[in-house]
Amino acid sequence: MTDSGRRPDRFGVDRSEGFGERLLGVLLDRAHEMPPDLIAPLVAEEVARVGGREVSILLQDYEQVLLVPLPGRRLKVGGPEPVEDSPAGEAFLSRRTVEVAQDGSVRMYLPLLDGSDQIGAMAVTLDRADDDDRRLLRRLAGLVADMIVTKDAYTDLFFQARRSAPMSVAAEIQWSLLPPLSMTVPQVEVAGILEPAYDVAGDSFDYALNGDILHVAMIDAMGHGLDAATMATVAIGAYRHTRRSHTDLSQVYAFMDRAINEQFGLDHFVTAQMMILDITTGRLQWVNAGHPAPFLIRDRAVVDRLESPTTLPVGFGGEEPVVSERMLQPGDRVLCFTDGLFEEHQTGGEQFGEEQLVEWTNRILLDRTEVRAVVRALSHALKHERGGTTTDDATIFLIEWRGGDADHLAALD
16 A cells, blocks of 8 residues: 555556546546537546546437547547447447457447436547446546536537538427437436437427426427427427426416417417326326327337327317326336327338337337337337338337335435
């Protein structure tokens, strides 16, 4: 042991927890005023202090197919890596560190998690890795993810890195509306995906976890292009306004309906589904405004549709809606989707249909367990099955309720 109580490793690099905490503290202190383009060289410098090299920061592209390298000084910038069937993709999907032995060294892939939202992966090469290295690099990757998300609010660097195709103006608007694509707490997990990622217009979703209540909305504005994106913006804005005012679901519908009607007139509408889930009890309530009924998934299979009385789509002035209710069991999943997922026609063929949607959902559930991975795999498989393209927006949002509580996270060990 050294005089300060730290244990240098046999190569003379101190990787103890005390050293690591100071290293992360230096990074955090510098990060407050750090321009976005200097994050990469700063991270590379900090990694070098623990004997690391060849640092790569890989960000998820908007189609959720590739992990694309962030360019920057002192970073190793190679080609994109697939989310499926690559070490970086495995770390990204599983939210755990993946180690690949190389000639006399080890390449470590660490998930970049902002809270529970998956940003991408960070890769670094070490001569060898022990538990001190793993702990320090895991924490460093978490700090890097937080920095990327924070700086992303006032730079285009990360957006440009993630974009692998031209994006329409409508899609730009829709992506700016979205919350994080995934969220995980001990009691509940959610994940969503939009397609076509670079040309989506009328589909959107929103959610918020306020105390023990998870609020969820999925919408589909009529039409395409900027008109649909504009309606979706108003609908989501009205939803958030009423949700934050602690109104019940029937009032949420009425306010959204009035906002769309006053802004666009009776010839425009938005189908919508609004839900609240008590994450302590599993009590699910929802209002359906002309939207497809969600699927209830239990024991890795679709077991029911959450049928309910429907009111008119938002904007048509429907009557006060009926609020439906269902008690979930721990482990139950609720799959919400827009009609573009099953109304697509293959060239010269029949409509894709809900029966095929159920069949493919069950097939994916046999091979996938993680909520985010299920959403990705299902969306990509369905798009392939529909001929690789879609003429309408197609959106998926998946909720898994687990129950229990998170009190242990607030207790210091």
